[in-house]
Amino acid sequence: MSRSTVSILILLAAFGLSGCDADTQSGGLVGSTMQNIANEALLGAEITRVQCGSCHYLDKTVRKVGPSLQGVYGKAPRTRGIPVELWNETTLDAWIENPTGVYPETRMKIPGIKDAEKRAAIIEYLKQL
Incomplete structure (x- = not known):
């Protein structure tokens, strides 16, 4: 839209x-x-749907391939083993940029989003979910 x-x-x-x-x-x-x-x-809504929506639900708490992103900001990761205590701007930015750099055993084998502005827009959107 x-x-x-x-x-x-x-x-x-x-x-x-x-x-x-x-x-x-x-x-x-x-x-x-x-x-x-x-x-x-929000600018991040469209970016998030395109970049993340194929594997993650944004509007439900149901798991797709990956966990739902609804309510993720400010919470502990739902997937065991991720070495993050709380999803915040810093931890989400690092994860979205390079998931395997944060947790090499992750099943989220994507190259990450290198564009800092896109990552910031996604994070702002995730804060609202």
Whole structure:
């Protein structure tokens, strides 16, 4: 989905939901829907779906080939053996750049993403999941 399409959807949702009585600050249905729409407008959303979505779910806690990335930021790795206590900006950046450099025994045998801006966008998106 293009960024302009997402922006239009955000505006339509904001106007359409502005008359609702639901409290968007408390995380009710309207608040969570608006947050999901805003998250998908992030640059990292598209990059993450393209780079990570074939092996990882982003919107479910179900495992694909790799573990779900929903709620991963700020948590300990779900896969045993990864020498990381907590997924944060530093550890995620190192992992996304070179997974086998962090944990040579990983099944995630990809070359990694060398572009620092793409990695930063992915991490910002993962913070919101």
